[in-house]
Amino acid sequence: MTIAILGGTGDIGEGLTLRFARDTDHDVIVGSRDAERAAERAATYRSQLDKHGRAADIDGRANAAAAAAADIVVAAVPPYHLRETIESVTDGLDDETVLVTPAVGMSRDDAGMHYDRPGAGSVTELAASAAPDRVAVVGAAHTLPAARLADLDAELGIDTVLVGPTEPKARVAALFEAVEGLRPVDAGPLANAAEIEAVTPLLINVAQNTDGLDQLGVRFQ
Amino acid sequence: MTIAILGGTGDIGEGLTLRFARDTDHDVIVGSRDAERAAERAATYRSQLDKHGRAADIDGRANAAAAAAADIVVAAVPPYHLRETIESVTDGLDDETVLVTPAVGMSRDDAGMHYDRPGAGSVTELAASAAPDRVAVVGAAHTLPAARLADLDAELGIDTVLVGPTEPKARVAALFEAVEGLRPVDAGPLANAAEIEAVTPLLINVAQNTDGLDQLGVRFQ
Numbered sequence: 001m002t003i004a005i006l007g008g009t010g011d012i013g014e015g016l017t018l019r020f021a022r023d024t025d026h027d028v029i030v031g032s033r034d035a036e037r038a039a040e041r042a043a044t045y046r047s048q049l050d051k052h053g054r055a056a057d058i059d060g061r062a063n064a065a066a067a068a069a070a071d072i073v074v075a076a077v078p079p080y081h082l083r084e085t086i087e088s089v090t091d092g093l094d095d096e097t098v099l100v101t102p103a104v105g106m107s108r109d110d111a112g113m114h115y116d117r118p119g120a121g122s123v124t125e126l127a128a129s130a131a132p133d134r135v136a137v138v139g140a141a142h143t144l145p146a147a148r149l150a151d152l153d154a155e156l157g158i159d160t161v162l163v164g165p166t167e168p169k170a171r172v173a174a175l176f177e178a179v180e181g182l183r184p185v186d187a188g189p190l191a192n193a194a195e196i197e198a199v200t201p202l203l204i205n206v207a208q209n210t211d212g213l214d215q216l217g218v219r220f221q
Numbered sequence: 222m223t224i225a226i227l228g229g230t231g232d233i234g235e236g237l238t239l240r241f242a243r244d245t246d247h248d249v250i251v252g253s254r255d256a257e258r259a260a261e262r263a264a265t266y267r268s269q270l271d272k273h274g275r276a277a278d279i280d281g282r283a284n285a286a287a288a289a290a291a292d293i294v295v296a297a298v299p300p301y302h303l304r305e306t307i308e309s310v311t312d313g314l315d316d317e318t319v320l321v322t323p324a325v326g327m328s329r330d331d332a333g334m335h336y337d338r339p340g341a342g343s344v345t346e347l348a349a350s351a352a353p354d355r356v357a358v359v360g361a362a363h364t365l366p367a368a369r370l371a372d373l374d375a376e377l378g379i380d381t382v383l384v385g386p387t388e389p390k391a392r393v394a395a396l397f398e399a400v401e402g403l404r405p406v407d408a409g410p411l412a413n414a415a416e417i418e419a420v421t422p423l424l425i426n427v428a429q430n431t432d433g434l435d436q437l438g439v440r441f442q
Binding site: 157158199201217221 | 430
């Protein structure tokens with residue numbers, strides 16, 4: 001299987017690329033608006049993995065080319081770029097492609113981080129509304145700590161919560177299940193995404209206010 | 222110290238009463254709108270604890286009398302009774318009393334459970350607006366699984382997230398810290414409560430959709 005990480009040069013994109021490339025046998029393609037930047041970053045990731053004793057197959061391409069070659073496309077871009085990023089790659093997506101969205105809208109005020117719930121109900125549903133009907137959309141990875149994911153020496157022991165239609169969600173769950181220390185759990189349909197997205201600012205608030213906690217993920221137990 | 226659990230005959234009230242009475246040396250008072258019902262339930266809890274080898278000091282009183290005698294008052298009532306319950310006990314609260322609110326507003330649709338965010342910003346802030354200014358309000362215990370809490374044979378290993386002003390929050394944190402298997406973590410001021418309250422429906426959705434998970438709490442790690 002081939003996984004494209006659109007925005008694979010960004011923080012959560014970096015972590016997902018490195019973990020998928022290290023822990024699975026899937027081909028991983030780093031996507032970026034700039035093909036050259038994608039290729040450079042793919043080389044950096046290959047060299048990082050090489051230091052961890054893993055000869056990984058990571059390619060770098062422009063977002064549309066990355067998406068067109070992939071079975072699972074992760075749109076690891078900020079929420080304000082999500083719609084345009086999805087629209088820019090849809091021509092290359094077929095009805096077997098699964099689009100995964102980890103984006104969350106947040107803002108900071110004096111008290112801390114807050115979830116900005118969009119009119120679509122959630123950022124995950126916003127992504128679904130931007131994708132053509134033939135493409136299945138699954139929400140995942142909203143609550144994964146980016147820097148810890150990108151640090152291959154860091155242990156995880158955390159969950160990622162999935163929402164979306166059953167069969168595509170099972171394919172995405174199998175992908176995350178293969179990442180060491182990551183457990184996929186299922187929160188049901190896309191309409192349940194807002195309650196997941198609200199956890200991301202909460203994790204930042206807890207880390208900010210509690211001694212000894214940082215780069216937090218969540219475990220349901 | 223004396224802890225009053227208003228609505229201590231309800232599900233989350235039962236769990237908090239039993240755990241506080243078993244794991245701390247504080248006096249616990251079960252509050253109810255009906256003093257007789259409170260007294261009956263207190264006797265039931267004492268007998269449950271007795272079977273677990275613990276001779277606990279649990280009293281039962283009408284909500285206002287319970288609150289007036291307590292240092293920490295937990296308003297363990299449904300969100301739609303929260304304002305009237307707080308208003309009915311405020312005469313007896315002094316400026317040393319800390320009011321703790323675990324209530325969350327939720328509704329169910331075809332997809333699952335959803336967080337109903339009130340106009341006040343959160344149910345926790347709604348409680349704060351119902352309390353007199355002299356009484357400190359702390360949000361806690363929103364995400365604790367009621368039936369598991371009430372089952373004294375069940376292990377916890379989960380967190381409770383606190384919000385509120387610093388000093389009263391530290392007193393409440395110390396109370397929860399004393400409960401075996403429970404770790405208080407701090408999410409900052411009351412204004413950060415909504416992101417905690419959204420976790421409660423999420424826990425129900427994850428348990429509903431994921432094989433082998435039930436009565437979930439959350440651990441930040």
